[in-house]
Amino acid sequence: MRSNKSIFSFIAIWLCFASGNVLAQTAQDDAQLADGEAQYGLFCAECHDGALLEAPQRAAFEFYSPGRIIDVLEFGSMATSGMALxxxxKRNIAYYLSGEQYDETRTEAVSFSCEATxxxxxxxxxxxxxxxxGGESGNTRHQASESILNKTNVNxxxxxxxxxxxxxxxSRSQPVVTAEVTFIGSQEGTVYALDNSNGCPSWTFSADAEVRGAIYVDTDDEGIPETLLFGDFAxxxxAVNARTGELNWKKEVHDHPQATITGSVIAHGDTLIVPVSSLEVLLAARVGYSCCSFRGALVALSISTGEELWRTYTTEEPRPxxxxxxxxxxxxxxxxPIWSSPTIDVERNLVYAGTGENSSSPANDYSDAVLAMDMLTGEIVWAAQLTKDDAWNGACSRGTPNCPEEDGPxxxxxxxPILTRDENGREIILVGQKSGMVYALDPANNGALIWEQRAGSGGxxxxxxxxxxxxAEKVFVGVSDLPTNNPYNVGPAHPGVHALSLSTGExxxxxxxxxxxEESPFLCWQGISAAVSSTADLVFAGGLDGIxxxxxxxxxxxxxxxxxxxxFGTRNGIEARGGSIESDGPVIVNGQVFITSGYEKWGEAPGNVLLVYSLNGE
Known part of the structure; x- marks a missing residue:
């Protein structure tokens, strides 16, 4: 039998060894945190501590996992910064921001606590x-067939x-809905097929990057889903099988390293139309960045094969x-860039796309414009430019050298763009712009102006x-008018929802x-930045305040x-929180309203939830 002395000696030695390990681990943790803080200060703080409006605020990173931060630095919007690390x-930055060590051996598979029927x-x-x-090819965002919800029971x-x-x-992915299933993308690249009866996944598909906007569903002659079509942030x-979630094909649509797809795709016949945008407008804020070489594009692919049919750029090839x-x-x-969903004019065999500003001088005639392109060839048939000489990038808001001489709005x-008809049967293309202006263009007359009306001050x-x-009577306009100190803004702000006459613009x-x-570390504003949606007697709108x-x-x-x-409590067992409602608007189907909530960019309130409302929750 061992003596008590030997036992106590063993315990003392073990305690010394253990405490030494703890002290060593603590010292290592402190060193990692210190390095993470230093690297954050060098490569991240300039934007995320408030200088760049679009960047998530420092407080938002408390909701990130360490693996997510590393992914952003290696494959996401911060990959160019990550190249120097x-x-x-990167692990130390992730530890410093999230408060959690990253485990290289950890698997990211997620199990859900509910089963689809x-x-x-x-x-x-x-x-x-x-x-x-927009619910259909004209992007009207109007659910004419809604017969359950009305103004007497919506409360x-x-x-x-x-x-x-x-x-x-x-949550910047708008759902696509049938009576039995909801298809939706996500920030981490997973596409879900959710059982409409209980919100549980029946299958998932993993894209390479975030899937923004709405999925477009190619259907059979009866309208039954066959193929899901979408783009990712990379x-x-x-093209994915709608029933099984299996990949049919994948196609890179642009060769620029900063190209991205943030707008929703649309299709007609065997042709998929893909809008292409870019992250370069943000990179231009860096003093040493050679600005700018990306040009926006609309790309047509075969739905059957993924083969490129045509590609149309919005500028000439950039030159020194x-x-x-x-x-x-x-x-x-x-x-x-083109970062909204294009609109299809079946009668004229045209596709309409709205563009953004030029990123560098000289400004051209296709920026801040509606472009009408031939569906078969991609040829630009006509262009209606709404704001001239708008060349701008992130350097302009930060006062760094790459701001173009135009320093546009x-x-x-x-x-x-919305293609619709008024009460008299006249076709109209409706265009809303960040300037706060709404325009009605004539598709029968090469986009000639019919009327214009100011809905907000712009920004x-x-x-x-x-x-x-x-x-057929009114245009319902959500206005953000978030104060951003834009010197081009005109008149008083009108954050909210407004209605104009479709025929006259009055x-x-x-x-x-x-x-x-309420008081919060995140931006809160009552304006409507996300798209709005309507029925015969209701307009639904989600605000930056989350309402x-x-x-x-x-x-x-x-x-x-x-x-x-x-x-929120969820059926799938994942912790849910709502935040700002940004980008994607309400989807109205069979007495139900689907809305996503949460957006951490622009200093807004983060979130990760899809919510479905119905009469009495039934």
Missing amino acids: TREQ RDANSPLTQPVAWNGW QLELKWAFATPDTTR GSAY TILSTAGIQQYGPSGA DYDIGAS TMGGIHYGMSTN VVWRNDLPNKC LRAFDTEDGSILWETNTRQS
Whole structure:
């Protein structure tokens, strides 16, 4: 039998050894945190501590996992910054920001705590009730067939179910809905097929990067889903089997390293139309960056094979122009990205696309414009430019050398053009712009102006940011008018929802929304940046303050509202939180309203949830 002395000696030795390990580990942790803080200060703080409006605020990183931060530095929007960092330095930054060590051996597979009533072997039997960005090819965002929800019962809407996406801080993917399944993308690149009865996944597909906007569903002759079509943040387009989630094909659509797909795709026949945008407008803020060489594009692919049919650029090929004041070579013309969903005019065999500003001098005639392109060839048939000489990039807001001489207003057309008819049967193309202006163009006369109306004062985030809705009588306009110190803004701000006459553009009613924001580390504003949607007598709009509202189409009065800026219980067992409602608008199907909530860019409130509301939650 051992003596007590020997036992105590063993314990003492073990305690010394253990405490030494703890002290060593603590010292190592302190060193990693110190290095992470230092690297963050060198490569990240200039933007994320408030200098760059679009960048997520420092507080948002508390919601990131360390693996997510590393992915952003290696493959995401910060990959160019990450090139200067070692893997260890990236891990240290992730540790410093998230407060959690990254485990290189950890697997990222997520298991859900609920089961769908259908699986990948179950046939799809119900037609698509809301397809793509605007619900149909004209992008009207109007659900004419809605017969359940109306102004007398909308106040009975309650939460039916919530679905949270894991390890995400923004929900910028609009759902596509049938009576039995909802298809939706996510920030971490997973596409989900959700059972509409309970919000549980029946299958998932992993894209290479974030899937923004709305998926477009190619259907059979009965409207039954066959193929899901979408793009990812890395600039690839996909075709995926709607029933099984299996990949049909994948195609990179642009050769520029900063190319991205943020707008929703659209299709007609066997032709898929893909809008191409870029991250270069942000990189231009860096003093040493050679600005700018990306040019916007619309790309047509075969739905059957993924083969490229045509590609149309929005500028000539960029060429060397001048040296910046920092002595860095500049290129131009560039930019004019397309970051909204194109609109198809079947009768004229045209596709309409709205463009953004040029990224460098000289500004050209296709920036801040609506372009009409031949569906078969991609040839530009006509162009209607709404703002001239708008060359702008991130250097202009930070006062760094790459700001072009125009230093324009940054008045992109981020809202999809709407093709519709007024009460008299006259065809109209409606265009909303970040300037706060709404335009009606004549598709029968090469985009000639029919009327124009100011809905808001305008700004870097609108004005009109992501989209309007229309019926045969009115245009429903969501206005952000978020204060961004844009010197080009005109008149008083009108954050809220407003209605214009479709025929004349005259203001029918306005509803400037009250500020209900509470104290928060994140931006809160009552404006409507996300797209709005309508039925015969209701307009639904989600705000930057996280409030989802239903308005009366006749007078603009608020009939129902709910605050999504909170935590939610979910069917799939993932922690859910709502935040700002940005970009993607409400989807209205069979008495239900689908909305995503959470957006961490521009200093807004992060979130990761899809919410479904129905009458009495049933």
